[in-house]
Amino acid sequence: MAGVRKAFGANVVLSGVDLTVDRGECVVLIGASGSGKSTLLRCANLLETVDDGVITFEGEDITDPRVNGDEVRSRMGLVFQSYNLFPHLSVLGNVTLALRKVHGVSSAEADQRGLAMLDRVGLAEKSKARPDDLSGGQQQRVAIARALVANPRLMLLDEVTSALDPELVGEVLDLLSDLKSEGVTMVLNTHEMGFARDVADTVCFLHDGVVHETGTPAQVIGDPQQERTRAFLSRIRA
Structure with missing residues (x-):
């Protein structure tokens, strides 16, 4: 820059x-x-x-x-202070959305990568939960997982x-x-x-x-x- x-x-x-x-x-x-x-x-x-x-x-x-x-x-991965998670999607659905819609990854592979990333941030057991069921810290970790799952540079x-x-x-x-x-x-x-x-x-x-x-x-x-x-x-x- x-x-x-x-x-x-x-x-x-x-x-x-x-x-x-x-x-x-x-x-x-x-x-x-x-x-x-x-x-x-x-x-x-x-x-x-x-x-x-x-x-x-x-x-x-x-x-x-x-x-x-x-x-x-x-x-790139961009994470905001306000999480910006989709409330109607599960935690796993939020993490894998861009993989499927932007990067063209199959649903099966996206779910596999998404679960691995949630495990990495300590939230694998919350994969089926909705964002509103999580604490703020957990929601922010989901947002970070969503940004990381596509292996940004x-x-x-x-x-x-x-x-x-x-x-x-x-x-x-x-x-x-x-x-x-x-x-x-x-x-x-x-x-x-x-x-x-x-x-x-x-x-x-x-x-x-x-x-x-x-x-x-x-x-x-x-x-x-x-x-x-x-x-x-x-x-x-x-």
Whole structure:
């Protein structure tokens, strides 16, 4: 991602953002609400069209208007804070829907892969349940399983714990830690500084749509050099 700019009318949300994500890396975006973190993820997934700059994914300029956005998104997994599960489908039905409808996988193979993925996130026994029968943490793990089941090259996670009760946050963060240890490439935004410190390879601090500081967790969280970064971390810790 190089020089990415995105505005909604007169409101400039991203202003010349540069970001590099290596294969197998976990990049955590931090910053106050409205700093541009969610918009950055939506631009990376082509849910928003950038006004300027280039986003390269697997060697391809995906901001080229000739690019098939659906094909690009099929190689990424995107998880929202609000789960976005279909209430009329079972847990397994939610996990396998894109496999069957988008990727053309047979129902039998989709179910097999879906059950294996639910087992991976600790919810195999809930495969026949409806989303409303699950806790928030379980619903978010189903949403992550749905994004993972198609073996995406990149996972984008948008504040996936912010809608959860505090006692449920840990189970989702534990799952993300496991994914990191398995080499899943991830970009996520979060206010969970402990997770960012312990799991991230790179931490990127955004303020008013600009990257003010980037580096290892020890650098950005442990010894921030920019005054805006220090002020943000002080508010979070308070």
